Amino acid sequence: MRLPRESCKRHFARSIALLGVLLVSACGQTETPPAATTTTVSTVAPVATDDRRTFTGDWTTIGSRQVMDLGPGQQAAVFQLSGSLLLSGQQRINRGFQAHLIGFSDTTTGMQGRSVWTDEHGDKVFSELSGEGIGPGQLIEGKFVGGSGRYVGISGEYSFKWKRLGAIEGNELTGRVVGLSGWARLGSPSAVAPTTAGGPK
Template sequence: MPRLALIAGLALVASFAGSAQTGGPPQGDWQSFSGTLTATGRRDTLPQEDGGVAATMRLTGSLVITAGAGLRRGFRVEAIGFEESQGNGIGRAVWTDDEGDRIYSRMVGSPVEAGRRSAATITGGTGRYAGVAGSYTFTWQYVLPGEQGVVQARAVSLSGRYRRESPR
């Protein structure tokens, strides 16, 4: 019986993955999307002369698209960033779907803390996302520090828009 349940579960997952749109985003039309992000990673800090800290952060996790057309429903996310105590933060992220196609973005905003909002610019992609451009924002719902710089985080209110630009 457990084997039958496993097979049924795998079939359900396969049908969900297959139900996501198979073609790339439409060309030229703006498409809205929203989702949530959950990630874990590492934050390393360095003390600064003003009593604050400078920090690097590397996070990996999952992005689930909850609304919008033209995007796969799930992505593996990798992000790396730098922030300083004056409230400046920058970073880069890459979203990789289940077929290996990627969306790249550049992030700016305040330090990674609960309740803080960040913005990102979608700078390009590969495969089905080649030529994609756009932007998104999100709010950190929680950022939980752990031992030895380990961090767990969740972003909510992730929303944005994108389009695939026509070839030049």
């Protein structure tokens, strides 16, 4: 059945109007933004840990010295001492070392020395020493200045007095350390070179 021409025009007009309404509705819609993500920032500060290790020790030494007279009451001497050093304390850096010290002492300027402590694995601790002299009862102070192996980056201080054992015979110098005490901090583990079971390559 064929519709009259006026009826077709009215039907076409209604279709165009409906399509226009749909297009306007679609263009008017706005996209809903995604919900904001909330990030929780922790305000808890890291807990500081004190890695300071205190220790005491005993050190029996044997060595030699060479003395030069510089006039009435004035002397200069070079000396070297070595012996077994045993440390005590729950936080000691190691139980024992073979310790070696060399130094120069002058009655006017005092004593300056250097020391190396070597443990059972061959790792070393280096220190500088200073004091009034190497005479009995005189205070000697040490400062750790580095090391090798597990002692890389070590820092700290120690002090002691030296007591002579027996009379001096020739250039021989025998004694022991009295009142050795101090503290140390080991360096960061990342600073230590890795080793394998067969030793460093």
